[in-house]
Amino acid sequence: MTDTAEQSRADATRARLLEAAVSAFAERGFHATTTRDIAAAAGLSPAALYVHHKSKEELLYLISRSGHDQVLRLVQDAIASSDDPATALRRVVHDFVVFHARDHTSTRVVNYELAALRPEHLAEIRELRHRIDQAIRQLVEAGVAAGVFDAPDPKVAAAALLSLGIDLGRWYRHDGDWSPEYLATHYAEMALRVVGAR
Amino acid sequence: MTDTAEQSRADATRARLLEAAVSAFAERGFHATTTRDIAAAAGLSPAALYVHHKSKEELLYLISRSGHDQVLRLVQDAIASSDDPATALRRVVHDFVVFHARDHTSTRVVNYELAALRPEHLAEIRELRHRIDQAIRQLVEAGVAAGVFDAPDPKVAAAALLSLGIDLGRWYRHDGDWSPEYLATHYAEMALRVVGAR
DNA sequence: ACGAGGTTACTAAGCGCTTGCTTACGATAC
DNA sequence: GTATCGTAAGCAAGCGCTTAGTAACCTCGT
Numbered sequence: 001m002t003d004t005a006e007q008s009r010a011d012a013t014r015a016r017l018l019e020a021a022v023s024a025f026a027e028r029g030f031h032a033t034t035t036r037d038i039a040a041a042a043g044l045s046p047a048a049l050y051v052h053h054k055s056k057e058e059l060l061y062l063i064s065r066s067g068h069d070q071v072l073r074l075v076q077d078a079i080a081s082s083d084d085p086a087t088a089l090r091r092v093v094h095d096f097v098v099f100h101a102r103d104h105t106s107t108r109v110v111n112y113e114l115a116a117l118r119p120e121h122l123a124e125i126r127e128l129r130h131r132i133d134q135a136i137r138q139l140v141e142a143g144v145a146a147g148v149f150d151a152p153d154p155k156v157a158a159a160a161l162l163s164l165g166i167d168l169g170r171w172y173r174h175d176g177d178w179s180p181e182y183l184a185t186h187y188a189e190m191a192l193r194v195v196g197a198r
Numbered sequence: 199m200t201d202t203a204e205q206s207r208a209d210a211t212r213a214r215l216l217e218a219a220v221s222a223f224a225e226r227g228f229h230a231t232t233t234r235d236i237a238a239a240a241g242l243s244p245a246a247l248y249v250h251h252k253s254k255e256e257l258l259y260l261i262s263r264s265g266h267d268q269v270l271r272l273v274q275d276a277i278a279s280s281d282d283p284a285t286a287l288r289r290v291v292h293d294f295v296v297f298h299a300r301d302h303t304s305t306r307v308v309n310y311e312l313a314a315l316r317p318e319h320l321a322e323i324r325e326l327r328h329r330i331d332q333a334i335r336q337l338v339e340a341g342v343a344a345g346v347f348d349a350p351d352p353k354v355a356a357a358a359l360l361s362l363g364i365d366l367g368r369w370y371r372h373d374g375d376w377s378p379e380y381l382a383t384h385y386a387e388m389a390l391r392v393v394g395a396r
Numbered sequence: 397a398c399g400a401g402g403t404t405a406c407t408a409a410g411c412g413c414t415t416g417c418t419t420a421c422g423a424t425a426c
Numbered sequence: 427g428t429a430t431c432g433t434a435a436g437c438a439a440g441c442g443c444t445t446a447g448t449a450a451c452c453t454c455g456t
Contacts, residue, residue: 031229156384167361186354193391
């Protein structure tokens with residue numbers, strides 16, 4: 001019974017290995033993590049990793065690819081949700097921050113382990129990052145052009161907004177005082193101040 | 199003639215190894231850098247590293263220690279430079295940003311390779327980081343208490359300001375469009391908006 | 397002035413261990 | 427009885443670091 005609707009045994013094991021890799025890469029970094037660490041965390045022998053994945057680097061690529069896809073979609077959806085730049089920006093920053101705080105373990109890997117990707121994979125990921133950056137930059141520029149934002153240099157402001165979210169992967173902890181939602185609401189308000197929303 | 203006023207040959211070699219380590223750690227990360235990489239970049243044999251330093255980790259510690267010392271001093275000096283919270287904050291953010299942009303190679307190592315430090319060294323560095331965080335947090339809180347800042351949650355605002363500077367180590371490049379000074383001036387203005395300076 | 401004796405700065409060679417990954421071989425389910 | 431899913435064992439390469447040695451220089455008694 002190899003099904004299509006449900007998840008096969010192999011798919012479940014594959015996913016377990018990926019989750020184990022996310023945790024290990026986030027905690028120790030890609031190069032400090034061994035394939036034995038990952039396999040053991042998934043409850044498997046070292047060799048089992050290679051039954052389900054081509055290489056250690058492929059695990060990183062799959063994690064990175066998935067994370068960037070999610071962020072890009074999130075940003076695009078938020079921007080498409082309103083014609084008012086201020087409303088759209090509030091939603092972009094809110095959702096961006098919720099994602100980076102809630103999934104800080106994977107976003108840490110996604111944002112800080114790029115250098116370990118093989119050149120072809122890195123190029124592909126860079127393209128996704130560029131689209132994310134451009135989407136936010138264009139939103140800020142559109143707000144300034146429409147006269148609803150007042151930012152001396154919209155590109156610099158956009159860079160700052162990105163930093164606010166991305167840096168969460170470095171410092172955010174779930175056992176801290178701030179929930180993802182709390183932080184997202186406050187960060188969204190700060191973002192509107194940064195761009196000088198009226 | 200082993201002098202006191204000038205730098206001895208050994209000191210110069212020691213410094214060369216440190217510089218080589220900063221570049222290598224920043225580019226590839228601590229764990230992806232080999233002691234052979236560092237020695238070769240300093241124009242020495244692999245063994246020479248151990249003439250001047252105890253271990254690869256000690257190099258990281260020295261880099262980290264020096265970087266954190268500089269940042270702490272910079273923040274303290276900026277805060278002490280004015281009784282007006284707005285003036286002080288502008289200077290703190292300005293200097294903080296100039297430092298992280300200008301020295302983005304070393305700040306990258308300083309901020310993103312902490313996990314590779316030995317436990318005793320990590321504890322010492324964490325203490326320095328705590329003092330930096332507290333200094334900025336207290337400045338924002340003082341401004342709110344004095345009624346010159348208007349921030350819904352001063353601690354969250356302080357966390358955001360730190361992220362703006364630290365994240366530069368991840369993305370800033372000297373061949374980009376923005377000089378450290380240009381960025382610092384704009385970021386300082388954004389910081390004042392974030393804390394709601396009147 | 398000079399060379400014996402010590403010090404400094406460095407290297408060639410390699411040791412013991414860990415790494416990513418492969419190969420050859422079961423066990424279990426249908 | 428044959429796919430499927432997994433493992434035991436181990437290989438070649440590379441790692442951090444050590445050991446044993448050398449060349450160049452400095453010191454100082456004569």
